[in-house]
Amino acid sequence: MYDLVIKGGTVVTAVSTFPADIGINGETIAAIGQNLDGKQQLDATNKLVTPGAVDMHVHLQMPIGSFTSTDGFYSGTRAAAFGGTTTIVDFVETQPNETMVEAIAARRALADPNVVIDYGLHMTITPSDIAKLEQIPEAFAAGCTSFKLYMAYGHRLQDDKLLRALTAVRNASGIPVVHAENWDVITELIQQNLAAGHTNPHWHPRSRPALLEAEATGRVIDIASFVGVPLHIFHVSCGEAVARIAQARRQGLPVTGETCPQYLFLTWDVYDAPGVDGTLPVCSPPIRDRAAQTALWQALSRNELQIVTTDHCPFTYEEKATGLDNYSQIPGGVPSIEMRFAALYSQGMRQGWLSLPQWVAQCCTNPAKLMGLAKKGEITVGYDADLVIFDPAASRTLSPDSLHEAADWTPYDGLELQGWPQTTICRGKIVVQDGEFVGGKGNGRFVHRTQANL
Template identity: 65%
Template sequence: MNAQTTPPYDLVIRHGTLITADAVYAADLAINGETIAAIGHNLDGRRVIDATGRYVIPGAIDIHVHLGMPIGRFTSTDDFYDGTRAAAFGGTTAIVDFVETRPDETMLAALAARRALADERVAVDYGLHMTIGPSDIAKLDQVRDARTAGCGSFKLYMAYGLRLTDGELLLALEAVRDAGGLPVVHAENWDIITTLIRRNLAAGRTEPRWHPRSRPAALEGEAAGRVIDIAAHVGAPLHIFHVSCAAVVERIAAAKARGLPITGETCPQYLWLTDEVFDRPGVLGALPVCSPPLRPAGEPEALWAALRSGALDMVTTDHCPFTAEEKATGLGDYSAIPGGVPSIESRLALVYAGLIGDEEPPSATALSRWVEVSCTAPARRLGFRRKGALLPGYDADIVLFDPAREFTISPASLHEKAGWTPYDGLMVRGWPAVTISRGEVLVMDGEWLGRPGRGRFVAR
């Protein structure tokens, strides 16, 4: 009897083009259990997926989402299941959401409560940022405990009711630095914003088109530069959320030139849309309200250039959708429109379309940069140590991406629950075909095979 010297792998992906942040090459990829077991040629498995004509990439990671997030009277429409299911259809296999404490609640208690909501619902793996608001300054001695419990990143606001003063920012940055965490920041000048809002409303300027006029790009840049300087003073790393304009890119690039550990992200809405959408009549102008706001023509081109050059490090979504009916409640006062747009399902394809475009054949440099900003850089910066790369021993989070598929984005073609998309009618060439999370096929050519609660909390 002939002994089988090499047992077959559980799953082999054959004949695909593997794309990493460093290389593009043809190979087979084998999975055993939940991890990547081998990369090579002529691999054999109990199950085989033919990836001919498709790209094989690490699962994308979205480090900035708000699922089931209360804002005023409303809660963002995608909960932990709806949002992570849509993410998986779009090729995203891990997300990072947020924890906020109540004034009388410890950080560990808030973390446990948020995990209790997520653990039974998530379809992909997830992490959490711990928010540090004004009432948490008295709790900064708890930051180390939150870090030990797996919250490796801490959200600091320079806007809204969670806004920290410069002195509070300094204290929070010191505490996060001492705990070995990463501060992530919403950078805007809240004093200027609130003053301009009051002035506009008093003058009867209430339409959505006044939203971007209340949040100037130059002062988003000022706020980013200010928090970078504070972080540099205390010796803390920093990640800048949802960069909307060149004014912030310039501050980040200057900080990097000084050798500071500063990174930045932008989002699909800033790459694909301009502030002209706020001029649409009625609720159509209210739908794309988000903060920072969409910027004028020319800014998206600057952001694409920053992604290509490395001045910006990654693309996330700030996914925080509300229904048209909820958005319409602010039509008499643009500052009352619940802010946020849906992008969790479209992100990977939109970044591919922008970085690759009609390039035929796509260059290895552009393909690797696509994977870098969508998958690898988010994993590295946010502490997903076993994700974001195609390497033996890493989690088998894998996406088969079909570069030839033409896909028209619409509410009907997506799996998000808001009932609208800011990219409605946009046709892109290239869309995820298969999504695998820790060795389990979640999406196979449009069919959902996942389930709520199979995702896991990843301590970072």
């Protein structure tokens, strides 16, 4: 007699689908079989049972200039749970006089009392952290095995600093995760546009060319190859960057890439919406044209990109409006943390781009493996009982009212999805059931990672 049994569902893993009951004892998957009995039972007849989704790229409570991203650790992880996500990986940055380990402790102090699902952290390496590279092994030992490197913004590392950072991450057996864009070209194009009076969001994607995103992607792949370190490319927005990743993989290089819902579900026409509405979808890399969108779906279908994350980093309507007269000052980021898993089923699997196992691989299993999230992302005896009962017959029209994120808008307003999570379970505890939140603050845990995989 198990503590909890999910009965009668169709189990979907990254490699197969099959009918089975799942028995859970405590926090762990204890059995996968037929006719299991439990003290508590959940009926999954005509439902899919998947691993809990893993979103390895979110920005909760992230300060950017004078703003802080809208979702805190409670509202953000709660919204994630409604969408079937049971683990996230967020970020930590050091203050000038703070060690990496101290920064991890400070970030955990914000998150631990508030998260409703499990989480990990990437350590960000900024130009001021180049003097702290000897601390990387200590950050790794503290559970941060992945390290964020920027090629854009004030956090941008020039190539010499990229070389030093990549070498230090390699020496600690970590994995670098990279924002790849050509910042010199971007800043020049922004200056040219503003000088010509091109100030509205229409010019945002025109200042960040796809070809130069690909150039930066290829450049960091080459430097990482020279150093001999695995590499993951964040938020790929175009086919040109996919081509650089695919070429590297064909050469046997340990390179992976991800894309995000904003690039799969929106086109750059959204920047032409009148007034503040055109500022809302500003994010970087930018949302591109329909051809880029199709190229990304094709890349997922061919496994040339291996993961779908969200880069969830929303700001309020009022905060976005502050850049109305200068698109380069709009705080960048969109909310997607709740819709990702269902949207990839609805528009990915149901439209024929993805198989059921590919859907689970890209949203659950691959990110868990890449991030060294032991015992997550798979339905396997001995693994954490992170599970989703997914109703393929449920429909949901996305709107600010139907979602649980803190932002007062969604770029997917009106998008109709077929399929939605019915029940979300994190380490054996039901967090969301039949559209009701039944979890609690602080029930999530920091996942102390001990390795990075590729």
